[in-house]
Amino acid sequence: MSHAEPAPLSIVEVQRAVAAELDRLAPVIDELGRRFADAGHELALVGGPVRDAMLGRAHHDLDFTTSARPSQTERLLAGWADAVWDVGREFGTIGCRRGEWQVEITTYRAEAYDPASRKPEVSYGDDLGGDLGRRDFTVNAMAVRLPGREIEDPYGGVVDLAHRVIRTPGTPEDSFSDDPLRMMRAARFAAQLGFEVDEAVVEAMTAMAERIDIISAERVRDELVKLVCAPWPRRGLTLLVRTGLAERVLPELPALALERDEHHRHKDVYEHTLTVLEQAIDLEHRLGGEPDFVSRFAALMHDVGKPRTRRFLDDGTVTFHHHDVVGAKITRKRMKALRFSNDQIDAVCTLVELHLRFHGYGSGEWTDSAVRRYVRDAGDQLERLHILTRADCTTRNRRKAERLRRTYDDLEERIERLAEQEELDSLRPDLDGNQIMTILGIGPGREVGEAYRHLLELRMDHGPLGEERATEELHAWWAARG
Structure with a gap:
């Protein structure tokens, strides 16, 4: 994929895109709009679906906000939806499915965080304007009133979309005080949309970074996953580092910005890591083409053992002996703290620990036995290991890069030949x-x-x-x- 910035939009393009998307959504939004209006309630399409409609992106998961209370919403959906659920009732949300559409309808809200609490205090609001004012960013604080399809944009979200800027409806300090996770969401949206973050927002993130500590590890993890799996993760990650948020949620990343020795004899590990991440993304077609968190996070963490293992030799050279093993231990500890699943932790740590193994291959001197062990140790992460190892080559020396590529091609060909001959995928003894x-x-x-x-x-x-x-x-x- 291209890591270039997305092209800017004109207001006319935004208007055309939203009109076309609303026509596509008509079977849902027009029927629901009339149903709520006939019952004397307001209903509006809101948030991400409106934003993405203006960007020309199709949605099948639709968010609505309404003046109706959850019990009233539930009654109005009865007989229209194929299935209804109320797992979000505590937050005023009723969900349903209608054909291929997934719908969530939330009562107008006003919510704030207690300074020492991890959970929002939810109370119902009275009107659409108040509901939009409590949303995180202007590009998410737009709505389409139904069934008339009037666009509500009290905070200039359309202009910010066209200018590709992330701003908050009110002051960023108030927004982040209400929900500190919004600081990470700013970085995530920068990565997902390719937008710039307004300088006032960046300053507030920097000043309030320690507020993220009250947010649960699970919520931080979920935002991090969305950021890493976004089209432009470098944008979000560099913002986390710049504002000091990374120091609190993923301190191993800013630690990679090692001071370079005066002779510049080793790479900037931080910049190298971000380049490896982007190169791993470019190879995701080998896994089917969808964003793959495990391979991306392994690329991000593969060198986190370097700061702890760095040694300067008498001749001025720098070594990082065993940074693969040390890095795998550091990665496991961080992923456990962020409440990742054991399967994800094991997969990422296997890749981090094995990412240097190929460099013992030389010019193809490995015996068949060594190749078998490479396959056995990689297990079901072999394809991801191929990706990480190839992505880890960031040299600007074309001849060296081409030699490494050819050598790894040779290793993969040997693995294929042995696999055909010996059923390498199921490496087991001849006797059970x-x-x-x-x-x-x-x-x-x-x-x-x-x-x-x-x-x-x-x-x-x-x-x-x-x-x-x-x-x-x-x-x-x-x-x-x-």
């Missing part, structure tokens, strides 16, 4: 646990696992042995144990 117990005449226990691992090592070293030779090797191993 039941066969081992039968041959040795033993029951379940530690010896079975040791025998299994011994046969697996033989499989790694020599390829498939066949059942007969594997049995001979098993007997020889058992005899040698006495």
Whole structure:
């Protein structure tokens, strides 16, 4: 994908885009609008769907706001929606599905945070204007009244969209006091939309960065995932670092901005990391083309062990011995603190720990045994490891970059050839646990696992042995144990 900035919009383009999108949404918005109006309630399409309509982006998840209370909304949806749910009732939200459309309808709100609380205090508002005024940014504080389709834009969101700027409806200080997570949302929207963040917003983020500490790890994690999976994550990440927010939610990232030695003998690790992230994104087509958080986050974290392992030698050179192993431990600790799932943690940490393995390949000197171990250690992360290893080459020396690319091509070809010959995807010994117990005449226990691992090592070293030779090797191993 291109990492270039998105093209600016004209007001006319915005108007055309929103008109076309509202026509597409007509089966939902016109029917719902009339249904609520006939019952004496206001209804408006609001937030992200309105913003994205103006950007020419189609939505099937629609957000509405209404003067109706949740119980009234629930009654109005009965008989119209295919399914209705009320898991958001505590926050005034009723959800439903109608065909391919997912709909959430929320009562006008006024909400604020207690300075020491992680959860919003929700109270119902009286009108659409007040509801829009409590939203995070002007580009999300626009609405389309239904069924008449009048656009409400009290804070200049259309102009900000055209100018590609993130601003808050009121003062950013008030907005971030109400919900400190909005500081991370500013960075996330910069990454998702490719917009600039207004300088007043940046100043408030910097001054209030410590307020993010009251937000739960899960909410911080979710914003971080959305940012990393956005089209322009560099924009959001650099903003987090610049404002000091990264120091509080992902301190390993700003720590990569090591002071360079006076002779500039090693790369700027921070800039290198952001480039690796972008190059990993360019290779996501190998995974199907959708944003892949695991490969992106592994790219972001792959060198986090460098600050702790940096050593200056007498000749002025710099080393980072074992930064892969140290980095995997640091990554695991950070991801646990952010409440990531064990599967995600294991996947990312495997990639961080293995990202240097290829550099022992030289010009192709690895034995087949070494190639098998590379595949075995990568497990189900092999394709992502291919991506990370290729993305990790950021040298400006074209000849060196081309040599590394050709060498990795050779490694992948060898893996493919061995996979065809040996079923590398299921690297197992030639005998399973039941066969081992039968041959040795033993029951379940530690010896079975040791025998299994011994046969697996033989499989790694020599390829498939066949059942007969594997049995001979098993007997020889058992005899040698006495």
